[in-house]
Amino acid sequence: MPSVAATYYDGIVSRRQTVEVSLHPQGLAIFSQDGLVAATWPYADIRRIEGFRGSGLAVTRVPEPGSTAEPRLEIADPVFVAELSARAPLTLTGKAAGRRETRSVVIWAMAAVVSLLGLAYWGLPAIAGRIAPLVPASVEARLGAAMDPQIRAEFGGPSGMKTCTAPAGLAALAELVGRYEKLANLHVSLKVVVVDNPMVNAFALPGGYIYLMRGLIQRARSPDEVAGVLGHEIGHVKFRHGLQSAIQSGGLGFLLGTIFGDFAGGTAILLASRTLLSSAFSRDAEREADAFGVDLMLKGGGNPEGLAGFFGSAGGGGAPGALNWLTSHPASAEREAAIRRLAQNRPVLSPALTPDQWQALRGICQTTS
Ligand SMILES: [Zn+2]
Structure with missing residues (x-):
């Protein structure tokens, strides 16, 4: 599909840049007319940024080894967003989400262990209903x-x-x-x-x-x-x-x-x-x-x-x-x-x-x- 315009922040300086994005088998390609931005984000590494109030979708990528930059990409085009969503898992990111999930991972792991013990009593269907939430x-x-x-x-x-x-x-x-x-x-x-x-x-x-x-x-x-x-x-x-x-x-x-x-x-x-x-x-x-x-x-x-x-x-x-x-x-x-x-x-x-x-x-x- 053709490329569309998007807004890009490289996560190092706070300058807003207009870029073009397009979808390729290897990932989401980002490039600027002046050649200053050129990157490909593998689909599996793309994360949705929670709480974006604009239209469309804001995403980042999991940092590459040795990098601390947190780049941000805002895409408004609904067709492109749908196409990207079909390719990338787009799990949530954001520090609030991270903290909340660390806590729930612990709770969930404990629940899973308890449930292993409970299996004998209740059987799997009942356990599944208790664990899923x-x-x-x-x-x-x-x-x-x-x-x-x-x-x-x-x-x-x-x-x-x-x-x-x-x-x-x-x-x-x-x-x-x-x-x-x-x-x-x-x-x-x-x-x-x-x-x-x-x-x-x-x-x-x-x-x-x-x-x-x-x-x-x-x-x-x-x-x-x-x-x-x-x-x-x-x-x-x-x-x-x-x-x-x-x-x-x-x-x-x-x-x-x-x-x-x-x-x-x-x-x-x-x-x-x-x-x-x-x-x-x-x-x-x-x-x-x-x-x-x-x-x-x-x-x-x-x-x-x-x-x-x-x-x-x-x-x-x-x-x-x-x-x-x-x-x-x-x-x-x-x-x-x-x-x-x-x-x-x-x-x-x-x-x-x-x-x-x-x-x-x-x-x-x-x-x-
Ligand atoms: Zn149904």
Whole structure:
């Protein structure tokens, strides 16, 4: 994708510089017209700066060995920010966050040890529910970053997973995601991609990774249906259901791996990723995610009828196979009714997308990469 303008501070002198940034396989490239700035930040080293009040995203990079500079980059372009978010884990940084997390790491490690003892009494599902709230957001973000490649391999085959990148579609999606994300007040940043895959499906990993399948967008009869599914998946992120599921399926190996901070490439990660793809969350978790999605739509645009209707319409004719969204999200009259009850007497403020945005989102897979 083309380069865009950004604001750069090198972290040594406080001078503000206008630079160009672009995305490359090796990382985020930063350069200035006068040649004074030229750097490439590997995606894994990029961190989001907490509390940025401007529009867009402020990031820094973990210091290179021997360097104490804290460079800062502010990017306003929403499409670029969405693209960067899809590539970089973007865990939070900032000293306040650091201190808070050091404390919670200790608490969390203690909780994990206690839980190992408690396993025999309560079993893994109950433990997962107790542990998940104690896991620091940075640990969850790292877990998601480790699972993302597994998911991409699972869907991509040898050539890798293709995501849909038509610029107008990305812009429409980023605008919708941004609106919901602001309201959701999440512990991690969202990384939403549309996967070039005919399945009528969507799912969320720990750490804010959400995958919407092309088939879901094609099947939807209105932007409300896509927005409803997106809001529902954001609910899974909010309540850390993916993290609970990962703790549950990864078992002891996963718990220990999390404590010692090494889960890249582990069998536990592979297992946890596969489980997330193939199994359903609990009914309570689904209800929670539904309610959260309804609330996001009523505050951020969209008609919750879209979420309710999705269960009714796509249910019967859904693509066969275990990976249909409605297989892991069984259509039920009870759920549909619950969604309608939540939305009752609450006005729909604005549409999820304008007609132009909806058309752009429908065409998002005209370009893939
Ligand atoms: Zn769900």
